[in-house]
Amino acid sequence: MALAIESLSFRYDRTEKDLFGGLDHTFTPGRVTAITGSSGRGKSTLLYILGLMLTPTQGTVRLHGQKVSTSTDTDRSKTRAADIGFVFQDAALDPSRSILDAVIEPGLYAGWRSSEARARGRELLESLGLAHRATHRPGEISGGQAQRVAVARSLIADPSVLLADEPTGNLDAANAQSVLEALSHTTEHDHRGAAAGRTVVIATHDPFVIDFADEVLDL
Numbered sequence: 001m002a003l004a005i006e007s008l009s010f011r012y013d014r015t016e017k018d019l020f021g022g023l024d025h026t027f028t029p030g031r032v033t034a035i036t037g038s039s040g041r042g043k044s045t046l047l048y049i050l051g052l053m054l055t056p057t058q059g060t061v062r063l064h065g066q067k068v069s070t071s072t073d074t075d076r077s078k079t080r081a082a083d084i085g086f087v088f089q090d091a092a093l094d095p096s097r098s099i100l101d102a103v104i105e106p107g108l109y110a111g112w113r114s115s116e117a118r119a120r121g122r123e124l125l126e127s128l129g130l131a132h133r134a135t136h137r138p139g140e141i142s143g144g145q146a147q148r149v150a151v152a153r154s155l156i157a158d159p160s161v162l163l164a165d166e167p168t169g170n171l172d173a174a175n176a177q178s179v180l181e182a183l184s185h186t187t188e189h190d191h192r193g194a195a196a197g198r199t200v201v202i203a204t205h206d207p208f209v210i211d212f213a214d215e216v217l218d219l
């Protein structure tokens with residue numbers, strides 16, 4: 001069991017209503033789960049909780065059997081760097097650095113050697129159709145290309161858990177397909193020797209993503 005929520009409840013403040021009402025779910029390694037539900041149901045919030053950026057009001061998040069939702073800030077940051085990739089809806093990239101530098105940054109935080117991270121960064125950009133943009137600055141690429149850069153960045157450290165918030169929003173069908181394949185593909189040379197594949201969780205309204213997913217969690 002890679003990632004699970006147990007009796008999960010969350011409120012932004014006491015006057016707001018509970019978003020999940022004691023939700024239980026186990027996310028299966030090697031599978032893609034689409035989180036669906038109408039606007040405001042808490043799809044993004046659930047990703048932030050799974051990504052250890054928000055703490056549940058009640059209930060637990062378990063990663064590899066460990067109760068991670070209640071660990072210290074330092075431990076949660078370490079877990080995030082080592083295990084969790086996140087594709088945000090509005091990824092802000094440093095305008096002064098190249099696309100390749102933006103992509104490899106989380107790999108360097110996770111302890112990858114620069115040469116190793118750069119090689120993998122180039123591979124990821126290639127698989128997402130962006131090899132020719134590696135030396136460009138973020139201001140020189142389109143919205144759909146920026147979305148794919150955010151995807152490459154989330155994958156650089158080969159996380160066992162990948163959380164993505166509407167990663168195909170600006171993409172045509174061919175690019176949406178390559179994003180979904182990249183997100184769900186685990187490299188053979190996983191530096192931690194982890195098996196069983198990546199746990200991928202995608203918050204989405206996109207029927208193409210819902211169709212691609214192995215499982216759907218409707219909020």
Ligand SMILES: Nc1ncnc2c1ncn2[C@@H]1O[C@H](COP(=O)(O)OP(=O)(O)OP(=O)(O)O)[C@@H](O)[C@H]1O
Nearest residue numbers: 012013019037038039040041042043044045046203
């Ligand atoms: N920082 C915040 N403080 C207070 N309330 C918030 C905050 N962020 C989100 N909310 C509220 O929590 C609820 C869930 O928001 P969330 O963004 O998780 O929903 P969503 O299902 O992802 O929506 P969408 O499909 O529109 O992106 C909404 O009612 C939203 O207004």
